[in-house]
Amino acid sequence: MSGLGAFKGRWFVVKIGGELAADKPKLAASVGAAVRAFLDAGVRVAVLHGGGPQATELTQKLGLTPRMVGGRRVTDEATLEVMKMTLAGQVSVDIAAAFRIAGVPALCTTGVSAGLIDARKRPAKVITGAGPDPIDLGLVGDVTDVNVGLFEKLSDAGIVPVLGSLSGDAQGGVFNINADTVATRVAAKLKAAKLFLVSNVPGVLANKEDPSTRLPTLTPAEAKAKIASGVIQGGMIPKVEESLAMLEEGIEAIHIVGISPSNALLGEAERAGSFGTAFLRG
Numbered sequence: 434m435s436g437l438g439a440f441k442g443r444w445f446v447v448k449i450g451g452e453l454a455a456d457k458p459k460l461a462a463s464v465g466a467a468v469r470a471f472l473d474a475g476v477r478v479a480v481l482h483g484g485g486p487q488a489t490e491l492t493q494k495l496g497l498t499p500r501m502v503g504g505r506r507v508t509d510e511a512t513l514e515v516m517k518m519t520l521a522g523q524v525s526v527d528i529a530a531a532f533r534i535a536g537v538p539a540l541c542t543t544g545v546s547a548g549l550i551d552a553r554k555r556p557a558k559v560i561t562g563a564g565p566d567p568i569d570l571g572l573v574g575d576v577t578d579v580n581v582g583l584f585e586k587l588s589d590a591g592i593v594p595v596l597g598s599l600s601g602d603a604q605g606g607v608f609n610i611n612a613d614t615v616a617t618r619v620a621a622k623l624k625a626a627k628l629f630l631v632s633n634v635p636g637v638l639a640n641k642e643d644p645s646t647r648l649p650t651l652t653p654a655e656a657k658a659k660i661a662s663g664v665i666q667g668g669m670i671p672k673v674e675e676s677l678a679m680l681e682e683g684i685e686a687i688h689i690v691g692i693s694p695s696n697a698l699l700g701e702a703e704r705a706g707s708f709g710t711a712f713l714r715g
């Protein structure tokens with residue numbers, strides 16, 4: 434029995450980057466196997482997923498031009514339709530299939546369902562790396578509430594909720610939210626013991642082109658300096674910013690980790706910094 438037993442009854446929140454859904458056997462052997470091990474240790478698990486690369490590809494196929502600002506997608510009506518097709522469609526079904534291979538009873542939907550994740554439109558805001566003026570991202574939301582009771586009921590029934598990062602409101606509104614952001618909000622509301630942001634890179638890298646330059650740990654000061662100097666760019670910016678915000682809220686363990694080798698997530702859960710990047714209070 435591993436050290437995971439110490440987390441019996443607590444929540445682990447796992448966020449899967451959209452790109453990882455493309456290879457079902459690999460996703461099953463890495464994230465699927467780790468989630469199975471968490472469940473076997475009595476840990477409660479909630480999964481959030483993105484689908485950014487698939488959404489960008491479909492946007493282009495439809496003759497539209499994707500626009501990202503500081504790692505966030507500018508979301509007009511047409512783009513929101515694309516997000517529904519990819520997050521609630523292709524990516525959701527592929528993750529459900531991968532979890533079946535791993536023997537994980539996953540219920541795959543989005544945060545819109547049954548008010549699992551409530552949101553409201555995000556007001557125009559200054560975005561890191563995108564100049565001094567506030568930017569309106571369109572139909573992008575901020576999480577306002579998480580239905581913790583329903584997460585607990587699903588978990589009590591042995592079901593793992595797996596949610597694409599769309600959320601809604603009681604008036605029928607639907608909003609696109611960066612999946613890292615949703616994951617951090619859900620982790621905070623569930624008072625999760627650990628949050629894992631599982632991506633296509635092994636962690637935060639000192640040189641983003643070289644996987645051997647993984648930084649095992651980062652303090653807030655180090656992370657902010659790496660954003661300011663341009664070492665951390667693009668989609669890694671929201672991951673790191675959200676992780677730092679989580680630390681400020683008192684969540685003790687946030688890990689950015691990859692899926693190679695396949696035991697990376699499980700290993701990182703057992704020993705922080707062993708396979709990914711763990712954020713430490715400064």
Ligand SMILES: Nc1ncnc2c1ncn2[C@@H]1O[C@H](COP(=O)(O)OP(=O)(O)O)[C@@H](O)[C@H]1O
Nearest residue numbers: 450451632633634637638641664665666668669
């Ligand atoms: N310092 C860095 N270390 C690792 N990845 C980085 C870094 N800076 C930028 N990146 C980029 O961030 C990407 C991960 O963000 P993103 O594509 O949004 O992942 P996900 O889809 O898993 O949320 C990596 O593929 C990499 O290209």
Ligand SMILES: CC(=O)N[C@@H](CCC(=O)OP(=O)(O)O)C(=O)O
Nearest residue numbers: 451483484485505506610611612
């Ligand atoms: C507002 C915003 O940026 N939403 C994201 C949601 C998907 C996502 O985060 O996907 P990954 O985790 O695969 O990057 C987007 O539209 O790309």
